[in-house]
Amino acid sequence: AFGFLLLGSLVMSMPMVSADWLSVGEAATAVLLVMRLEMHVFTLLFSAGDIQHALTALGRAVALGKIADDDIVADTELPTVKPQPTVEIKSLDYAYPGGAHVLSDVSVTLKAGTTTALVGTSGAGKSTLAALVAGLQYPTAGKIVVDGTDTATVPNVWISQHVALITQDVHLFSGTLRNDLLLAKPDASDNELLTALSTVGLRHGTPAWDRWLPKGLNTEIGAGNPEVGAEVAQQISLARMFLRQPPVLIMDEATSEAGSEHAEALESAARAVARGRTTLVVAHRLDQARVADRILVMEAGEIIEDGDHESLIALGGHYARAYAQWEHGTR
Structure with missing residues (x-):
């Protein structure tokens, strides 16, 4: 100009x-x-x-x-969901408007109460599949069924109540730590909030607590206040999920800081939050996949391998080669 x-x-x-x-x-x-x-x-x-x-x-x-x-439709009774529902993905296709297909005829069932890891190269369609299950995008074809309910037949509010997505983009609300956590469970007591924080590795007396949360639940966080460490922000986000107790939990890079010295704490926190619910993990680090009940390997929008860590290593395919390279690179 x-x-x-x-x-x-x-x-x-x-x-x-x-x-x-x-x-x-x-x-x-x-x-x-x-x-x-x-x-x-x-x-x-x-x-x-x-x-x-x-x-x-x-x-x-x-x-x-x-x-x-x-x-929300008045006087409409919405279906209930078990604490550990089965999630069925049936013949799922997805293409961005005016773009090529990202997912092609993906069909898989996430068994109730299990943790399933999605692995694959960048652009394989992992995050897109996670977003579709979370209701953030609508499939081009196929359907997603949560505990017998087709998500296309219920309001978005129903999906958000039963399926929760946590990503690497963590937002801390301006105010006290207590008020931030109460957004996930408004009627929670201080003891419940402290239990949630302890579950994800933030407890009184630990170095992270003393450094970033010196006033405990009264610590001011978010915009306009001193920043907390990136790993602590992710732990707070995981604590919200623990308080919310969603039946289906999706984690996409929810432990992105796990490459640092805080790896063990963040991975332990993620496992604690995933326990007792049906979980889908977009695993950008293969140590996340290794501990999952099931691993799905994606490539070009399709699932090309399916099994647990031991069976896929024995198969000697894409996952085995990727894991060998990753393991060699972490030594």
Whole structure:
């Protein structure tokens, strides 16, 4: 935009000087003033980007606020779900609008109360499958059945109540740690909150607690307050899930800080939260897959291997080769 403006000034000034409409000095002054507009033009363009981003965020917030109004049908009895439901994925296809297929005829059953790990190369479709099960996207074809209920036949609110997704993008709400946790379970007592934090490895007297949460549940966190460590933020996010107790839990890079010295604590926290529910883990680290009850290997939107750690190692296929490379790289 600025380039066209400057070039236009130069092109226009030449015939105007030739026709004696402007002096050379006046034309040079005009070009100099245009050059000084550069910073203002770029500031305007950057501000336009911020405004577009803000409008998109506002639209998402309004959409979330309207879910309850749009989805819940009065006097309609919604189905209940067992604490450990079976999740059936039937002939699932998905393609982004105007794009190629991401998933093709994916069919798999997640057994009740088990932990299933999704592994594969980047772009294999792991996160897309997780988002579809969580109800964040709608399949192009096929269906997802949770404890006998087709998720396409129930409101989004029902899905969000029974299927929870936790990712690496952790948000801490501004206020005390107590208020942040109470968003997951408003009627929880302080003892329940402390139990949830202890379950994910945050307990009084530990180095992480003393450093990042010196005032315990009264510690101010979130925007406008001192930042806590990335691993602690993820533990707080996992504690919310422990309080919420969703029947189906999906974790996509929920322990992304596990590559640091906090690996064992975060992996232990994730296992504790996954216990007692049907869990799907998008495993970007193969030590997450190793402890899962079942491993699904994806490639180009399809499941190409299915089994537990020992059986897939014995198979000698994609997973075995990837695990050998990963194990060698961690030594």
